[in-house]
């Protein structure tokens with residue numbers, strides 16, 4: 272079936288700015304042929320992750336600006352690479368758009384801005400869009416699927432299964448901000464604070480708009496791997512409690528978490544009654560949760576991102592939350608359950 276003219280124009284839009292293979296040594300052939308050709312560095316393994324970005328489930332067009340939707344689509348995949356200490360090498364995007372969007376000026380502007388957000392974050396991480404597909408959406412919904420390819424030195428990628436009893440438990444950045452900002456969006460239809468392009472930049476310890484423009488911790492993941500600072504790691508997409516459960520199940524261990532030690536994002540801290548709940552169960556913070564042997568001297572920050580010790584790995588399988596008074600209670604996974612667990 273021939274593609275409609277509007278779709279061909281869209282493909283051209285994807286292609287523009289995606290050339291320049293010389294800057295991306297891993298991409299031997301990018302957009303323009305039937306397949307992309309990738310050439311991983313010698314002695315490295317290839318890591319692949321795929322993530323849906325579905326309107327109504329992962330974003331709302333009336334809450335999330337188009338730049339944010341593009342940014343978040345890529346950030347989800349980049350964060351998975353960060354969790355394993357991988358370097359991003361190429362992204363592939365399949366995008367289904369409602370017919371009315373391709374047929375109107377406002378719709379085409381939305382798509383242009385979507386790519387603006389995606390490209391900006393891709394540029395920060397030197398990760399080219401090396402292929403993709405477009406189609407007319409069967410519903411009035413924007414549906415995207417992104418594939419991220421990264422590389423890591425053979426046998427060195429950080430895994431969920433490597434936590435051991437006695438290891439210390441750490442998180443990067445701050446927690447609860449994405450859920451706090453989502454709460455503000457749902458109540459007011461507006462972001463928690465003025466959204467500025469600086470939100471998309473990485474200048475500061477935590478993202479100012481964590482729901483709209485999360486900062487995948489690529490540099491932290493690379494440094495943890497390079498400096499042998501972590502045993503197991505995962506990115507916080509579903510929520511701290513759920514993602515900690517993933518690490519513990521995969522490693523066959525339990526964990527104790529100190530509630531008072533959890534770093535709270537400023538947007539969550541404005542809601543003192545809910546702050547701990549947002550930090551534990553909120554989801555979509557895209558920070559890293561990782562373990563390291565107690566003998567490792569952990570720096571206060573890695574790649575300019577604050578690192579906080581929040582508990583330890585224990586024998587058995589119990590997840591325990593310890594409050595400021597020392598009272599212990601079971602910590603149950605309460606984060607979001609997405610369709611995919613990657």
Ligand SMILES: [Mg+2]
Pocket residue numbers: 350351354505506508612613
């Ligand atoms: Mg993940």
